[in-house]
Amino acid sequence: MAEYNKQYTPTLWKNYPLTDTSINAYRLNHLEGGVNENDNRLVALSEDKAEQTVVNKMVKTVTLNKDTGVLTVTLLDGTKTTYDLDVEKVVANFGLNSNNDLVLTLADGTQKVVPLSKFVDTYTFKSSGTITFNTTGKEITAFIPDGSITLSKLEATVLSTIRQYMLDAQTAKGQAEQAAENARGYAIGGTGFEGVSAQHFANQAKRYAVITDEAPKDNAQYYAQDAAKSAEEARQAAGCDGTAASITATDVQGLVVAAGGNSNAQALINAVADQVINRLVAKSQIVNNLLATEPGSVLDATQGKALKEYYDRLYSDLTPKLIGSTTSADGTISSANFSKYRFLIVRIGAGGWSRTEFFINQSYIGAFYALDNTADQRIRLDYDGTKIKLSGYSGGSFNICEAYGFVLK
Numbered sequence: 563m564a565e566y567n568k569q570y571t572p573t574l575w576k577n578y579p580l581t582d583t584s585i586n587a588y589r590l591n592h593l594e595g596g597v598n599e600n601d602n603r604l605v606a607l608s609e610d611k612a613e614q615t616v617v618n619k620m621v622k623t624v625t626l627n628k629d630t631g632v633l634t635v636t637l638l639d640g641t642k643t644t645y646d647l648d649v650e651k652v653v654a655n656f657g658l659n660s661n662n663d664l665v666l667t668l669a670d671g672t673q674k675v676v677p678l679s680k681f682v683d684t685y686t687f688k689s690s691g692t693i694t695f696n697t698t699g700k701e702i703t704a705f706i707p708d709g710s711i712t713l714s715k716l717e718a719t720v721l722s723t724i725r726q727y728m729l730d731a732q733t734a735k736g737q738a739e740q741a742a743e744n745a746r747g748y749a750i751g752g753t754g755f756e757g758v759s760a761q762h763f764a765n766q767a768k769r770y771a772v773i774t775d776e777a778p779k780d781n782a783q784y785y786a787q788d789a790a791k792s793a794e795e796a797r798q799a800a801g802c803d804g805t806a807a808s809i810t811a812t813d814v815q816g817l818v819v820a821a822g823g824n825s826n827a828q829a830l831i832n833a834v835a836d837q838v839i840n841r842l843v844a845k846s847q848i849v850n851n852l853l854a855t856e857p858g859s860v861l862d863a864t865q866g867k868a869l870k871e872y873y874d875r876l877y878s879d880l881t882p883k884l885i886g887s888t889t890s891a892d893g894t895i896s897s898a899n900f901s902k903y904r905f906l907i908v909r910i911g912a913g914g915w916s917r918t919e920f921f922i923n924q925s926y927i928g929a930f931y932a933l934d935n936t937a938d939q940r941i942r943l944d945y946d947g948t949k950i951k952l953s954g955y956s957g958g959s960f961n962i963c964e965a966y967g968f969v970l971k
Contacts, residue, residue: 570596882966893952903967
């Protein structure tokens with residue numbers, strides 16, 4: 563509907579013998595112009611008004627039977643339509659029975675029993691020759707038994723390093739065996755050692771059997787010591803004493819030292835075991851409700867739907883709902899639905915001035931006042947909890963009055 567500004571200014575007429583308001587063409591044309599403007603506005607209002615057939619299809623009231631959950635919508639032409647919300651199927655309470663099953667009590671008194679085992683998966687930790695699990699209360703600890711890690715369980719770079727050490731050890735073993743064979747030849751002689759063995763020199767002279775000042779090197783004792791030294795060097799070159807801790811390995815992932823740094827196989831195995839046991843989220847830590855307070859718990863993804871429902875319900879409560887309206891001259895609306903809401907908004911419109919709104923808190927019953935923001939006219943609203951009545955407006959009658967409620971009690 564179009565809004566109009568004030569156009570006509572009345573003339574303050576004065577009686578004879580004063581002549582400053584005499585009747586002339588200017589003042590008569592001023593009267594004619596005001597009548598013509600009012601006529602134009604009446605025609606425009608007639609074109610903008612809603613047809614009765616359209617208004618009759620508008621909602622007059624909406625009521626809800628709390629006992630049956632039936633919603634009744636009444637139109638202005640008296641037509642009523644009902645909608646069954648099935649509130650008797652809504653969960654009114656819940657608890658646990660003696661079998662620790664979840665018992666849901668519906669609004670109609672019927673009960674649904676849901677085993678809690680349907681919501682919980684059971685996981686079994688089985689020990690093996692490689693890893694052993696111990697349980698103390700809710701704490702699960704994993705151990706790697708000594709000597710249980712085989713080459714097939716090692717990371718590729720660690721396995722490659724061990725194999726290289728094995729090759730080096732085999733090479734050293736061959737060198738040691740060769741040195742031992744040489745020592746044997748030098749001790750007792752043989753093919754290739756004719757005339758240079760300890761036995762030969764023992765036969766030549768007893769003094770060549772042991773180290774002497776005259777023969778510090780060319781004797782059996784010297785060669786035996788040289789062979790033992792070579793064998794020890796071969797053993798040290800292998801560098802493995804049979805444990806994972808003695809095997810040097812590169813920490814590619816940075817689990818123990820900086821990525822790319824050197825560590826040992828046992829330290830890397832311990833770090834991997836710690837990641838498996840202490841860093842993953844256990845099934846028991848996932849909570850499927852919005853009431854948990856235990857630190858360290860995480861929220862199940864299904865609770866996102868519950869949070870969305872809480873948000874939708876809050877948004878619905880904060881959206882104003884039309885309770886009633888009137889076009890009567892005294893602007894009176896009566897409804898038992900006023901008491902269902904914590905707050906009310908009353909919107910008023912009158913010819914020649916823009917809409918004005920009242921905000922009513924249900925905790926206060928009495929009179930409220932507002933000003934027309936274009937004509938500086940004051941209007942009074944009386945509210946007693948079930949009825950709204952407008953009065954005191956000196957600018958004319960009301961075209962429409964609407965009452966909205968929001969935030970259900």
